[in-house]
Amino acid sequence: MSPHIVTSLLAISALASPFRPIVAQESTVLIPDRVFDGTELHTRWEVVVADGTITAAGPRGTVDRPSGARVIELTGATLLPGLIEGHSHLLLHPYDETSWNDQVLSEPLALRVARAVVAARATLMAGVTTARDLGTEGAGYADVGIRQAIDEGITPGPRLLVSGRAIVSTGSYGPKGAPEWSLPLGAEEADGRDDLVRVVRDQIGRGADWVKVYADYRWGPDGTAAPTFTQEELRLAVEVAGSSGRPVAAHASTPEGMRRATLAGVLTIEHGDGGTPEVFRLMADRGVALCPTLAAGDAITQYAGWRKGIDPEPERIAAKRRSFRAALAAGVPICFGGDVGVYAHGDNGRELELMVEYGMTPNDALVTATSGNARVLRLDDRGRIVPRLLADLVAVDGDPTRNIGALRNVRFVMKGGVVIVEQ
Ligand SMILES: [Zn+2]
Secondary structure (H helix, E strand, C coil), X not given: CCHHHHHHHHHHHHHHCCCCCCCCCCCEEEEEEEEECCCCEEECEEEEEECCEEEEEEECCCCCCCCCCEXXXXXXXXXXXXXXXXXXXXXXXXXXXXXXXXXXXXXXXHHHHHHHHHHHHHHHHCCEEEEEECCCCCCCCHHHHHHHHHHCCCCCCCEEEECCCCEECCCCCCCCCCCCCCCCCCCEECCHHHHHHHHHHHHHHCCCCCEEEECEECCCHHHXXXXXXXXXXXXXXXXXXXXXXXXXXXXXXXXXXXXXXXHHCCCEEEECCCCCHHHHHHHHHHCCEEECCHHHHHHHHXXXXXXXXXXXXXXXXXXXXXXXXXXXXXXXXXXXCCCECCCCCCCCHHHHHHHHHCCCCHHHHHHHHHHHHHHHCCCCCCCCCCCCCECCEEEEECCCCCCHHHHHCEEEEEECCEEEEEC
16 A cells, blocks of 8 residues: 555545544435445435434435435445455455465564554455454454454444454364474364364354354365365354354365365355365255355465466366356355455455456346345345445445446445545
């Protein structure tokens, strides 16, 4: 981020003081050219907001404007629900800046938190008003504190659903050094009935909104991905988390890891690179959503030297296109979640651009980022522009249902009825 942008963001913050919760707020009428309501596009609509919620939305002339309401014209823009990022790591920064191993092993916690605070701000400025952050990767429960700082208006950011340290089976995760050494890991190990029950409960007690487990990892022969937890262990994690009201997300990219996680009752599967038509059918039957994290693979392959648009497409990317299409064909609910942190925070829209590039319509991609993720993440108070839902709204220049790249042209962000960005 350039100093110029930082200065202007600070100026926005100083002028409008937008990050402290404002209790009594005037009503606001928003008049964009178009409204995407979370499902479909409407032209010549307007939206009324009061006390942090949407109070009316409909064709111009049919909606009551409260007297004295502030009117914000968003000429040329499309208004849509604030985006819901399904898979972020605020405590990570792009791997072409610092490798994952070095971030986990060598970066001071305070440094990581300082970066995460900046990342949370960039995320909100990009129109993401809710993010599910899936693991701190060695930064303990820093996500719980950052969630609190955002909720208390100390620092700007999206509403966060956090998962703390996340859970891996012994021996599977990294960083790995010489076998004589035990290095600090990017997640917490747990195995077998008693240990797994204790760790799931402990992470919940320390503030996890979601429990994240790694159903497979690259610990197979020659570093290939292979299942980690047994079917029984995964079922147990889901049962224990569920009794406290917490859902489970599973990292899985092998068909067997995905199958076990699906049968165990997780709500989302992260990555799914090796998914087969059979396992995608099983996911669709059980209503388990896939967060494909297309942007992470795209970024990592480029960090490894692939010159996108110049070199032929590597097999890893071609295979990812095929598996994503197989998931769509099977009717798997798709979660918008890019694994942002592997690439720059605030660049969340990159995942949606790739979803379109890999075969989804722009309208369907927008659904995943709004009403779709609200449904997948069990957030029934947001994700659509209808009365009584939270006034988390974003406006972008252009029409993202035709050109998904328009999401990069953010000119207005509102969170809970408070204007964060207005240009
Ligand atoms: Zn991730």
